[in-house]
Amino acid sequence: MELGTSLLLIASLIATAAFFSAAEISMAAARRLKLTQLADEGDARAAQVLAVQDAPGHYFTVVQIGLNMVAILGGIVGEGALTPFFAQALGWVMTPERAQTFGFASSFLTITALFIVLADLVPRRLGMNDPERLAMLTVGPMLWLTALLKPLVWLFNGLTDALSKLLGLPAQRDDRITHHDILALTEAGAQAGVVASAEQQVIENVFELDTRKVESAMTTRERVVYLLLDDDEALIRTRVAQDPHSTYLVCDGGIDQVLGYVDATDLFQRFLREEPLTLRDTSGGQLIHKVLIVPDRLTLAEMLTQFRQAHEDFAVIVNEYSLVVGVITLNDVMSTVMGSMVASHDEEQIVRRDDGSWLADGITPIPDLQRALGIDTWPQAGQYDTLAGFLMVMLRRIPKRTDVVMLEGWRFEVVDVDSHRVDQVMIVRVPEAAA
Known part of the structure; x- marks a missing residue:
């Protein structure tokens, strides 16, 4: 040839x-x-x-x-x-x-x-x-x-x-798109500059609604501002002026005896009409509304469903002993989704310092820590939802100041405790030899 x-x-x-x-x-x-x-x-x-x-x-x-x-x-x-x-x-x-x-x-x-x-x-x-x-x-x-x-x-x-x-091989490939696939695409888009980092965080937060518990977004028990049924007008005026909110819980004798809630708008209207601000007085219409009560084991996605079904945007969270552990609003859930896009610097639960360390609130949700620190695996996962819960599980007791926990090269030191509540934790990256 x-x-x-x-x-x-x-x-x-x-x-x-x-x-x-x-x-x-x-x-x-x-x-x-x-x-x-x-x-x-x-x-x-x-x-x-x-x-x-x-x-x-x-x-x-x-x-x-x-x-x-x-x-x-x-x-x-x-x-x-x-x-x-x-x-x-x-x-x-x-x-x-x-x-x-x-x-x-x-x-x-x-x-x-x-x-x-x-x-x-x-x-x-x-x-x-x-x-x-x-x-x-x-x-x-x-x-x-x-x-x-x-x-x-x-x-x-x-x-x-x-x-x-x-x-034992499958005859056809699985083309189902999971949330992991979507998150991988958004992460690739963020790295390529097509998707803004804040937008990618919002997408991640949306998928975390199915795993985050309501405790990670609620206002905790000690921070709840509530009114008592027998409070007089002067006390109601003082409390509303000192702690302005759109909704106030109404209790009978203590926070665990929940009767309902009052809307700040209703109180303001009574004030404009020069009517007495007495919670027992119903002459001006029903002042106390029935409140939505949910268990503390609900996820944020389930909480959204509860809000939609009840046509409410405010709920009381109770534990298995019917004790109030906190309150949550629709705005709390949406703020969790939007993350840093709506939260001011002062409201951030975990803040990066100039030296590379982190200062975190005890109620910082674990997913936020996971993103900030890059820790994928947490010991005894599922037994806690917040940083304070993680420290309690690891120490097997209530944390005290100067308590330290090590995890994957990170040093978690408790720097402030307020009435058995972990207030601030310093998180520092330590050299491998020191760890």
């Missing part, structure tokens, strides 16, 4: 192998979301690609048949066509026997390099850069080849299915 004919045949085989490589990588990398959008717009080729992705077995069988046949033919043609020319050229500097051996090796390396670069790496890179467009270009010819080689496809697929069942 003449050199020109051999080179033309080798070029044809490389082009064929490049087609199969591009068809394979583009079909595997094509994004279903984009293909679905194109199919909805009426693109028949996008619909064909989606159909192949749903059942890709025959398609990839044809790809492998084509690639292997072309590789074998390329080796045969290349060895017979190029070896004599390499041997003749090398015959000027070595013996005929050595020239023949090195000529074969040179022919093998040349054909291999051409197939690797032109038939594999280049088409695969093209397929990764624009997989949807390339998949739609190649799906037509590939479906025609699939129909032409149907007997061989049926044979090889039967053998593959039997072996897959023997090994």
Whole structure:
């Protein structure tokens, strides 16, 4: 066979192998979301690609048949066509026997390099850069080849299915999109600068609603401002002036005897009408409203459901002994979702200091600490929701000032305790040797 004919045949085989490589990588990398959008717009080729992705077995069988046949033919043609020319050229500097051996090796390396670069790496890179467009270009010819080689496809697929069942492998891939996939995409977008870091945090917070307990967003018991049923007008005026809120809990004798709540707007209207501010007085209409009471084991997602069903935006949280542990509002839940986009610096529960350390409130939720410190695994996870709970579990007692807990190179030191409540914790990164 003449050199020109051999080179033309080798070029044809490389082009064929490049087609199969591009068809394979583009079909595997094509994004279903984009293909679905194109199919909805009426693109028949996008619909064909989606159909192949749903059942890709025959398609990839044809790809492998084509690639292997072309590789074998390329080796045969290349060895017979190029070896004599390499041997003749090398015959000027070595013996005929050595020239023949090195000529074969040179022919093998040349054909291999051409197939690797032109038939594999280049088409695969093209397929990764624009997989949807390339998949739609190649799906037509590939479906025609699939129909032409149907007997061989049926044979090889039967053998593959039997072996897959023997090994316990799934017959079809799982295309379900989980929240982990969405978070990975948003993180990649944030790294690329397409998604703002604050927007990515909001998306993460939305998915955390299913795991965060209401205790991580509530106003704790000792911070709840409430009114007693027997409070006189002067005391009500003083308390409202000192601690202005939109809603006030009303109790009978103590915070655990909850009667309901009063709206600050109702109190203000009574003040404007110069009516007495007496909680027992109902002459001006029902002042005390029925309050929503929920258990402390609810997640924030379940809390949103409770608010929607009850048409309320304020709730009292109680524990298993019916003792009040705090209150929560719809605004508290939404502030958890929005994170730093709505919280001022003074309201942040964990603040980074200039020296790289962190100062955190005891009620800082564990997910916030996880993001700030990069700690993925927490010991005895599920037994606590906040930093204070973590310290209690690790120390097996109520934390005191100067108590220290070490975790993955971070030093948690209690710096302030207020009536058995962990108020402030200093978190410092320590060298590995010191840890």
